[in-house]
Amino acid sequence: MEHAAPSSQEPIRFEAHPSGYKHWVLTFDGPIARLAMDVNQEHPLRPGYELKLNSYDLGVDIELADAVERIRFEHPEVKVVLVTSAQPRIFCAGANIYMLGSSTHAFKVNFCKFTNETRNSLEEACSESGQHYVAALNGVSSGGGYELALACEKILLADDGNSAVSFPETPLLAVLPGTGGLTRLVDKRKVRRDLADVFSTLAEGIRGRRAQEWNLVDESIAKSKFDATVKERALTMAAATPDKVGAGLTLAPVTPKRSTEKGWLKSEYTHVTLTVKPNDRLAEIEVRGPSSAESLAGESLRAAGNDLWIFRAFRELNDALLDLRFNHETAGLVLLTTKGDPEKVRAADKALLDLEASGDWLAHEIRLYVKRTLKRLDLSARSMFAILTKGSCFAGSLFELALAADRSYMLDDEDEPVQIGLSGMNHGPLPMSNGLTRLQTRFLGRPAIPTELVGVTELMDAATAKERGLVTFTPDAMDWDDEVRLAIEERVSLSPDALTGMEANLRFAGPETMETKIFARLSAWQNWIFQRPNAVGEKGALTMYGRPERPELDWRRT
Amino acid sequence: MTSVINSDKIPNNVDLSSDKKLQRALEAWQPRFIDWWKEMGPEGFQEDQVYLRTAISVDHDGWAHFDYVKMPDYRWGIFLTEPEPNRKIGFGDFYGEPAWQTVPGEFRNSLRRLIVTQGDTEPASVEQQRLLGQTCPSLYDLRNLFQVNVEEGRHLWAMVYLLHSYFGRDGREEAEALLERRSGNPDKPRILGAFNEPCQNWLSFFMFTYFTDRDGKYQLLALAESGFDPLARTTRFMLTEEAHHMFVGETGVMRVVQRTAELMKKNRHEDARAEGGIDLPTIQKYINFWYSVSLDLFGGEISSNAANFFAASLKGRAKEDGYTDHRVIDGSYAMDVPVADKESNVTGWKKEDVPLRNAMNEVLRDEYVRDSQRGLEKWNRVLEEAGIQYQFRLPSRRFHRQNGIYGGLYFDVDGNPMSKEDWEKSRDGWLPSAADEAYVASLMTAPVYEAGKMAHWIAPPKQGIKGRPVEFEYVRR
Structure with missing residues (x-):
């Protein structure tokens, strides 16, 4: 088989x-x-x-x-x-x-x-x-x-x-x-x-x-x-369907530049770099924030087109995730990193959300694309650690990466503070497949917190982020290298099957939706029925399909 | 560096002066250690000048520097044996690979557990012995007690060094917790059972240093083989100090035996108690007790933990070099395992070929049993030379065990199974009874602080310390 x-x-x-x-x-x-x-x-x-x-x-x-x-x-x-x-x-x-x-x-x-x-x-x-x-x-x-x-x-x-x-x-x-x-x-x-x-x-x-x-x-x-x-x-x-005002845009390819160096496989996109380190069972996805942040109008959005930062960045992330899933099976742990100015990410988020609120269908469509890509991240059967270091820009839509991760490590450095921030993107436009935002899912037992966080508009340093429950660990500069290295080595030493099951159980707290049911039951049956001798054994039905003999089944029920 | 955390105050060979991380961790921990020492260390002697050995370097001259010092000012240092260039891992699945200089993430939790368990015994024994000074038989013995105590303290430092340097925040938290647990405290006990038993008299102290510290020696020998090189090097240096503790135990018991023999000879009925000594059967009961509780410290005879630690190249066998097969995938260890009914009566035995990796605790225990026998023979020679027929013996390893395959079952000192009722009836013939404890305590009601003088129940040592006479004032009160 x-x-x-x-x-x-x-x-x-x-x-x-x-x-x-x-x-x-x-x-x-x-x-x-x-x-x-x-x-x-x-x-x-x-x-x-x-x-x-x-x-x-x-x-x-x-x-x-x-x-x-x-x-x-x-x-x-x-x-x-x-x-x-x-x-x-x-x-x-x-x-x-x-x-x-x-x-x-x-x-x-x-x-x-x-x-x-x-x-x-x-x-x-x-x-x-x-x-x-x-x-x-x-x-x-x-x-x-x-x-x-x-x-x-x-x-x-x-x-x-x-x-x-x-x-x-x-x-x-x-x-x-x-x-x-x-x-x-x-x-x-x-x-x-x-x-x-x-x-x-x-x-x-x-x-x-x-x-x-x-x-x-x-x-x-x-x-x-x-x-x-x-x-x-x-x-x-x-x-019965209303017309849409404003032109569409023609999707351009987002093909990365691919190279191999020291056994590492690198895919460099414009705003995203995927680095796979097969010997370490590790991959790293770096997403870079926008270099400028201007407000958007219908025309400027269409003029920017494929090169609009948020659209391009998330299309590249989407492609990188698929590459990872299908072509790099053993990269069991993905480190999510970002680079850029958190304020510019938040400004880009706001520009898109403002334009969507004004009724622009393309802005709406791009926001939905971001939502879908983040769901694809949630549904990827890899361990994910968000690594928040100097020069990172985990804010707004990119902070969703940290929220999607199984845990996060944020450097606590008083001299040069690492900061995170929230934007409108964190409070509704990018729900998970359970219909809740990642903040709502994270604070399922304390529903007041996500509501309070809507009012938190300033950037937060590591101590504040930790206190608010937005990151998992905040080692300082002296501990950082060891803590992160040990966490990585420990994670990649655990059974990939058990981790996949464990993570899927923990990631999707909260209500069931048709989507969550579909994915949960899919993984349940695929990982059980599709592995059972009645399907894939020597005389299993799937194996015997199209052959002259009939399958032989084991009649015991569980 | 602060006034407290510097290489002068903390002798070391780990480059403390340039290790910011370690300095920071120790800045928080060192004052708490001193507080712990003052609270839980030897009670009533903190202001005395004690003639102590301090390790100030790992070389031949430096590891044993003698001088008077107040114990709270003792320079607890951090020493590892010098690195062995290109050291290779000597056993387990990683046999032949370069030894690890950092903690492999995969084994972080296992290693932390090993180090914390080892580390916890060090302050525990200081706590167990904190009142002993007040009944010391001589200044020589008082000084030896304190030497053992400060070195247990240094061994705590050695384990804390590993936690601070290699385990990040978790390590710092564990290092704090080592100072928070208390021997015998039901709410925050020490990890291992034997370290929650108080050490109430000097006979127990000598037995503890002979039998229980010898368990420590074998645990350290097994850890000295570890694939995690800093652990191996730390424990190798600790072993040099551990030897002195066993010397204190072996010679301590021997001096008691010698004095008892002398007193017996004075008495027409060879009655040591009548002459104010500790009679030989009582000494045998103390042997039975401390030997059996120390055997428990090795862990279960059939142990998946032991197999995992060996497989992961974390904890090997004592003197692994002496074996030929270092992976030990196929070997087995034949054991007779007792079968018991619900009332804990042994109803039969089954032969089991335990995979050797799972039997590693027993392999280590075998070495320990052999080693324990040697001192016993010296004590018996003292009796022989005095013309006394009595001979000490180690009880069966099945006797009085709390865990492992014999745990909870009842065996006599020869290893024959028996019922709970019968065992309890015979108990006081094998283990110190309340009356025995009271008698031994009655001999040790007052300390002997006069230089050169010995309590009535113990013979003087053959020689003093570091060329000093026995009459030397080892502790200045």
């Missing part, structure tokens, strides 16, 4: 552009975009499997993620996105089983996490950005295919005697749908649990009227009227 680690292969890169899409056809017609899946089976991300029947792998999903982002930033005129298939009789067969079968466990986990993040972003576009995703299922939608539809706001299913929605994972593969499907069935679409139970064990799925009656889809539409009805529904939704 476990094949060569991906790190021994070419690294996976996450930048895409519609001109290079191999698996999707993206077209625009006024307020309606059409995102048609047309997976090219000859182009898997890794050799060794064919992407038949519109089944997908990470390469397909990287393009999908790119498309969702581009529609959001580049096409403000789009109000409805039709997600459909360009192949006959099949919408999407889900994640490719042979790809899963030949991947390492770590890769599968990260693959599912990434596809989930893409689907969450798509849902957020519906709820926050006035871009409504409609799944137009013109063929069979099974497993991950139906999960993609579930992430859409509306599901329209062709009633043609063939097109069905299904979750065949349990009966056929002895695993579970990995992209939030079960949660969305009962939490989002509120399908009755007994019907959901029947549906989730029925390999061939459910078609036509019954799919609609069980609320698995919103409408089952006769084949002859399917295209026209889909268009009609799209236009109706578009008409």
Whole structure:
């Protein structure tokens, strides 16, 4: 089951552009975009499997993620996105089983996490950005295919005697749908649990009227009227969605300069540097603050475009996180550092928030991007220590990095104080997946504190930050090197599995949301069911899939 | 540097004068140590001039500098044996790798625990012995008691040096806590049980320095092998001082035995008590007690902690060089493990081949048992030479144990299992009874402060200290 680690292969890169899409056809017609899946089976991300029947792998999903982002930033005129298939009789067969079968466990986990993040972003576009995703299922939608539809706001299913929605994972593969499907069935679409139970064990799925009656889809539409009805529904939704004022911007690549030095792998972006030290099982992400801080207007924002500090910095951070997750598995501890002027960070935060408050959709969209990136940081299965030293700028949006970290070390130096600061960004615009701010989550038992902190507008030195509970440890200059070194060495000596579980338990205190449920249950099932012999053993269902013999199951329940 | 924290007041070979971190840590700790010493150190002698040995350097002449000093002014110093160039780790999973000059983060907690546990015994023993001076049998012995006390204090400094220099804030907090715990105090006891037992009389003191300090010697020998080089070097230097403590114990007991033999010879019935001495069976009971509680200090016979410490190259075996296999992955140690019922009756024995790493406490205990026997033989020779038939013996290592595989079970001094009821009936025949304690205490009601004079129950030493006569005024009151 476990094949060569991906790190021994070419690294996976996450930048895409519609001109290079191999698996999707993206077209625009006024307020309606059409995102048609047309997976090219000859182009898997890794050799060794064919992407038949519109089944997908990470390469397909990287393009999908790119498309969702581009529609959001580049096409403000789009109000409805039709997600459909360009192949006959099949919408999407889900994640490719042979790809899963030949991947390492770590890769599968990260693959599912990434596809989930893409689907969450798509849902957020519906709820926050006035871009409504409609799944137009013109063929069979099974497993991950139906999960993609579930992430859409509306599901329209062709009633043609063939097109069905299904979750065949349990009966056929002895695993579970990995992209939030079960949660969305009962939490989002509120399908009755007994019907959901029947549906989730029925390999061939459910078609036509019954799919609609069980609320698995919103409408089952006769084949002859399917295209026209889909268009009609799209236009109706578009008409109910307000226009956006102001142009979009074309996303430019954020490719870093990569180098290797003394065994350290460096990716230098404009505002971010990722340094991976494989021998130390360590990575360092440095985020540099803005060099100037001016207020923003609609025109100046668009003139700055991709180079707006906060946008570029967080896009680079996003790319660095994905690089870390997929290409540097053994870098178990990430040190988060910053460099710059905390006041300028706070000014940049304020400029963006002011412009968003004035109604600018692009400012709003950029703020959502920052929010998503920070969630991706929260959800990264690495230990994270924030290291707050001289010249750092952990303020406002960048202080969220320290709040996201598992712990923080802040240098207490009387002569040259290190300072942190809060901005409006810390008090609501960047919630975690539990729906709370990181400050609210941190002070869950003392809800008055985050409210009091809204009034704290001055920069804080280490003693004050410690007293307010905003940092973990504040060693002075004499202790600093030893304390930090020991903490790092100790952390990287602990079991990566236990740490992943421990951190995920501790990071997400507070209420459950659909997102927290999806990620928590995803990690639970992936780390258990996907490791069990019934799935991946010699005679396990996933192993035996597509072979002549039947799987052999161990019938004992836990 | 402050007036207190400088290389003149604190002799050292760790470059204190340029180590700002250590200076700062000691600035806070040193005054608290002195407060602790005044509160918990020898009671009633703080203003006396005592003829003490002070280590002022690690070289041949410097480690034993003798002069009169008031104990609170004693120059507690920080000494490590000189570094061994390119020292390699001698055992465990890191065998053959360069010794660590800093604490590996992975083992920070384990090392801190080892150092704190060792460090805690040092002030504990000073506390246990704080009232003994008031019943001293001679100025010579009083001086020896204080020498042991100040050196236990210095050993505390040695452990505190490691905590201050290598463990950051946690280390400073642990160093403070070493001064806050109190031997025998139920609310803040010392870590190890034996160090919460008061040392009530001089016979106990000699037994303690013979048996319990010998446990200390073996713990130090095991730590002297540590892959963490500063710990290894610190404990190696401590061992040079520990030898004197055992000398005090061995010769102390021997002088008691010799005096008892003399008194027996004076009496028609060889009745030492009738002549005001400590009879041989009572001495044997003290041996039984202090030997058995000291055996407990080695830890469980089958111990995952011991295996972890060995595997991590943190704590080795005494004189690891003498072994051939330093990784010890395959070896085993055959043990007969008692099987007991709910009433703590031993119902049988099972043979266990304990993986050798898990048996490291027992390996160290074996060395200790052999070493303990040697002094006993010298005491027996004194009896032989006096023509007395009695012979001292070490009880079985199963006898009177509180922890490990024999802990909570009942064995006689030959190691035969027995019921709780029977054991309790026989107890006073094996261990000092209340009457024995009262008798020994009755011999030691007043101190002997006259130079050269000895209490009635103990013989004078063969020679004085550092070429001084026995009559020398070792403590100026």
